[in-house]
Every structure is written in C-alpha cells, then in structure tokens.
Amino acid sequence: MYDRQLKIPSNIRTPAFILDVAALKKNMGLAARVRHEAGITMLLATKSFAMPAAFPFMRDALDGTTASGAFEARLGAEDFGKDVHTYAPAFSDDEFDEVLNFSHTIYFNSPTQLEKFLPRMRAYEKKWGKKICVGVRVNPGYASATVGGDLYNPCAPNSRFGVTRGQLDALPWQDIDTLHVHALCEAQYEGSVGLIRHVAQHFAPYLQRVKAINFGGGHFINHPTYDVAVLMGALKIFKQQFPHLQVVMEPGGGLVVNTGWLATRVLDVHENGQKIMLLDCSPTCHFMDALNGSFRPRIVGAIDAATAEADDTLRGKFPRHYILGGKTCMTGDVLAPYAFSRPLQVGDVLFLEDMMHYNFVQTTTFNGTPLPDLALWHEDGRYEVVKRFGYDDFKRRLA
Numbered sequence: 131m132y133d134r135q136l137k138i139p140s141n142i143r144t145p146a147f148i149l150d151v152a153a154l155k156k157n158m159g160l161a162a163r164v165r166h167e168a169g170i171t172m173l174l175a176t177k178s179f180a181m182p183a184a185f186p187f188m189r190d191a192l193d194g195t196t197a198s199g200a201f202e203a204r205l206g207a208e209d210f211g212k213d214v215h216t217y218a219p220a221f222s223d224d225e226f227d228e229v230l231n232f233s234h235t236i237y238f239n240s241p242t243q244l245e246k247f248l249p250r251m252r253a254y255e256k257k258w259g260k261k262i263c264v265g266v267r268v269n270p271g272y273a274s275a276t277v278g279g280d281l282y283n284p285c286a287p288n289s290r291f292g293v294t295r296g297q298l299d300a301l302p303w304q305d306i307d308t309l310h311v312h313a314l315c316e317a318q319y320e321g322s323v324g325l326i327r328h329v330a331q332h333f334a335p336y337l338q339r340v341k342a343i344n345f346g347g348g349h350f351i352n353h354p355t356y357d358v359a360v361l362m363g364a365l366k367i368f369k370q371q372f373p374h375l376q377v378v379m380e381p382g383g384g385l386v387v388n389t390g391w392l393a394t395r396v397l398d399v400h401e402n403g404q405k406i407m408l409l410d411c412s413p414t415c416h417f418m419d420a421l422n423g424s425f426r427p428r429i430v431g432a433i434d435a436a437t438a439e440a441d442d443t444l445r446g447k448f449p450r451h452y453i454l455g456g457k458t459c460m461t462g463d464v465l466a467p468y469a470f471s472r473p474l475q476v477g478d479v480l481f482l483e484d485m486m487h488y489n490f491v492q493t494t495t496f497n498g499t500p501l502p503d504l505a506l507w508h509e510d511g512r513y514e515v516v517k518r519f520g521y522d523d524f525k526r527r528l529a
Contacts, residue, residue: 136391136430138507140479143518144395145411145502147490149184152509153389157352158191161385164351164358165191168365170377173215175347176202178382178487182209183506183516188385196347196380200228207232215344215380217267217310219290221247230254230262237265237310237344239290241297248305265308265344266301267292268336272313272328281424282315284346303339308378312346316383319357322349323364330368337372344378352387383487391430392416392485392502396478397457404467405452407474412456414463415499417482417489421462428483435467447471454480458497495524 138148165172174188175196182205194213195206206214216229217237226247229236236251238244244266251262269292273285280286291312293301311329314321325345329337337343350356365377394411419425426434438448448469456463474480493501501519508514 136481137511138391138393138481139513142393142479142505142513143503143515144393144479145409145416145500146393146505146515147390147485147502148393148505148507148513149181149390149486150507151184151187154184154187154386155509157385157387157389158188160352160358161381162191164362164379165193168362168377169369170365170379171342173213173378173380174210174385175380175382176206176210176491178347178491179386180205180491181504181516183504185210192385194234196382197229197233200225200232203229203232215265215378217265226250233262235263235265235308237267237308239267240293241301244301244305248302263307263342264305265310265342266306267310267312268298268333269294270311270313270325270329270333271295272311272325281422283313284315285313298336303336306340308342308344309333309336309340310344310346312344312348312380314346314348316350316353317348318350318353318355319360322351322361326364326368330371334371337375341374342376342378343372344380347380347382347384349379349381350384350387351381352384354388356384386486388484390484390486390507392427392482392489394480394482396474396476396480398476399474400455406455406464407452408455408457409480410457411482411502412458412460412463412496412499413465414456414458414460415494415496416456416502417485418492418494419488420465427465427485429468430481430483431472432468432470432480435469438469444469450474458499460496495527498524500524 161172171193173194173196174192177198195210197203197206197214197216199218203214203216213234214232215235216233219239269285271285284291313325351358394409396407397410398408400406400408413420433448435451438444448471450470450473451467453467454465503515504517506514506516
C-alpha cells in the first residue's frame with residue numbers, strides 16, 4: 131500500500147505511531163486537486179487526526195479544521211491557523227463561551243441548542259465585531275452500505291445526531307447560514323455521491339434558504355479504490371443545481387489513509403493451544419476499534435491467518451500463525467491469528483499499517499500502559515520523535 135520501502139530503524143523505541151511525511155504530502159496533493167477543481171472548501175476533521183507537527187505539511191492544501199469542542203477548536207485556531215468549524219451534539223455553557231473565541235462557523239444539533247445559544251452568539255459578534263456563521267446539523271436519513279453498521283452510522287435509528295426532517299420547518303431560517311449533513315464513515319465514492327444526490331433530491335427547499343452545505347466527513351478520498359473523478363462529477367452537477375451554495379467537505383481519516391504505522395515489539399512468546407506473541411502495544415489502549423470488529427489492522431509481512439488457510443497458494447508463503455496479545459489485564463486485549471512469512475522472536479518489531487486515523491487520538495493509559503511515541507519519518511529517511519510520553523503524562527490524567 132506504500133510507495134516507499136519501509137526502512138525505519140529497528141532500534142526505535144516502541145510502541146510508536148510513525149507518520150510517513152512523503153505519503154502525507156501525496157495525499158495532500160489529491161486533496162488540493164479536489165478542492166481546487168471542484169471549487170469546494172476542504173477541512174481537516176481533527177477528531178480523526180490531530181498532530182500539530184504535521185500541520186505544516188497540510189496547511190496549504192486545506193482551508194481549515196473542524197472541531198468537536200473547545201479544545202479541538204483552540205488547537206485548530208492556534209496551530210493550524212485557518213478557519214475553524216465547530217460542532218457538538220450539545221454545548222455546555224462554559225464550553226460555548228470558549229468555542230466562540232476560536233470558531234468561524236458553529237453548528238447546532240437541535241432547535242433547543244440553537245434557541246439557547248444564538249442570542250449569546252449575536253451578543254459576542256456585536257461586542258467583538260466578529261461574524262460567526264450559524265450552522266445546523268440535519269439528519270438526512272441516508273444510509274450508505276459502506277458506513278459499517280449502526281455503531282458508526284449517524285443516521286441509525288434513534289440517532290442523537292441532527293435535526294430531524296419533521297423539525298426543519300420550525301427553524302429560524304433567517305438566522306441560518308449552513309446546513310450540515312454528515313452521514314458517512316470510511317465511505318467509498320458510491321457513498322459520497324449517493325449522499326450528495328440524496329440531499330439534492332430531498333432537501334432542495336432548505337438548500338435554497340442557506341449559503342452553504344457541509345457534506346461532513348467519512349469521504350475516504352485517498353483510498354486506492356475511491357474514484358475521485360466520479361466524486362467531482364457529482365459535485366459539479368450539484369453546484370449547477372445550487373449555484374449559490376458554497377460546498378464544504380471535512381474528511382478526516384480520508385486525508386491520512388495509508389500514511390503511517392504503529393510500531394510494536396514482541397516482548398514474550400506464550401503458548402496455550404497456540405503461540406501468542408505478547409506485544410508492547412495494546413489494542414485496548416492504542417487501537418480499540420479492533421476489539422469491536424470494525425477494524426482489522428494490516429501488518430507488514432503478514433496476512434490474516436484465515437485467509438492464508440483458505441488459499442492454497444498462500445499457505446506455504448505464510449506458514450507461521452500467531453495470536454497477537456496486548457500487555458493489559460483485559461482478557462480480550464488480543465487480535466485473532468495472523469499468518470507470517472517468517473518465525474517471530476522476542477525483540478522483533480512489527481509494523482501495523484494505516485494507523486494514522488482515529489488511533490493515536492483515542493489512546494488511553496489503562497493499566498498504566500505507556501502512550502506510544504509520536505514520530506515523523508521524513509522524506510530524507512530521518513526518523514524524528516516529536517512527542518515522547520512518560521510517567522508525568524500518566525499521572526496528570528489521574529490527579
């Protein structure tokens with residue numbers, strides 16, 4: 131999946147999340163192309179990727195960031211330095227005051243939140259002479275086949291996300307600038323195009339009342355099988371239908387697909403019916419989506435053991451089967467067997483692929499498990515640790 135041969139030093143401290151700067155720049159090139167050729171606003175969703183050390187490689191290709199609360203809004207404003215769009219299912223009073231300081235657009239999730247906070251926003255604008263665009267998140271009722279089940283489906287039954295269709299007519303449309311219709315998760319182009327067409331067909335009267343439409347995130351534009359040309363064709367047709375609208379997209383994971391790894395080291399070999407490699411990383415702490423079945427990380431030099439068993443042409447190439455176990459006391463802190471082309475030994479370093487989106491931003495220190503290093507692998511081969519966590523980071527979260 132990577133263009134460059136992996137040549138990261140084997141003596142690095144593990145675990146470590148490693149960003150491939152060359153791969154990130156390549157992805158940013160595609161994002162810039164979509165942004166310019168389709169004439170849209172492109173934002174980085176920091177809920178999925180927030181590494182300030184990488185922002186200089188992203189800033190020129192994007193228009194800003196999206197935030198899920200005051201901390202992300204401040205990070206976007208201070209470290210990315212462009213427009214910040216902020217949305218939360220509900221704002222607290224104190225949080226909203228902070229959000230006002232850093233946001234250019236604020237999206238409200240319900241009529242009650244809009245009614246509560248709009249007067250405060252207007253007072254802030256008057257006091258500081260700053261215009262903040264008002265957005266409303268709408269539940270478009272669109273279910274994409276690529277969304278990955280109800281766990282990640284914003285339009286699932288009883289979803290807490292967005293104003294429902296029956297509530298739209300009661301909104302104060304004279305105060306609303308933008309509609310927000312996030313409905314996707316790691317979607318291929320069929321999901322993106324389907325959402326665009328669905329909104330055009332079912333929400334045209336409301337689109338005529340606003341200045342902008344935000345199609346949210348989940349557009350996996352840098353995935354190898356995502357057809358960007360089809361996406362841009364759909365955006366072109368949409369803009370012909372609604373020429374007055376500014377179109378916004380906020381891919382998060384879609385901007386950092388295949389841009390890095392989680393490096394982990396084998397600490398011990400345990401045997402209980404099958405060989406279990408105990409690692410210095412932890413699915414529970416470092417990539418928890420693997421435990422609910424929605425994510426199966428690829429590993430350099432390995433494939434899924436079941437796949438190797440089912441394919442006679444692969445069985446001989448990947449003869450070594452191992453369960454991979456994390457270092458916590460959580461019983462389920464394991465990954466189902468992988469098949470390796472070579473035997474593993476204590477001290478070996480494994481590289482889990484495509485680990486930049488949603489993983490390091492969700493890490494925990496459960497069991498006192500250390501947080502992985504955050505590192506850059508530069509284009510000239512230089513390996514740079516930009517953040518190393520220690521005991522003080524663990525203790526601060528508990529104090």
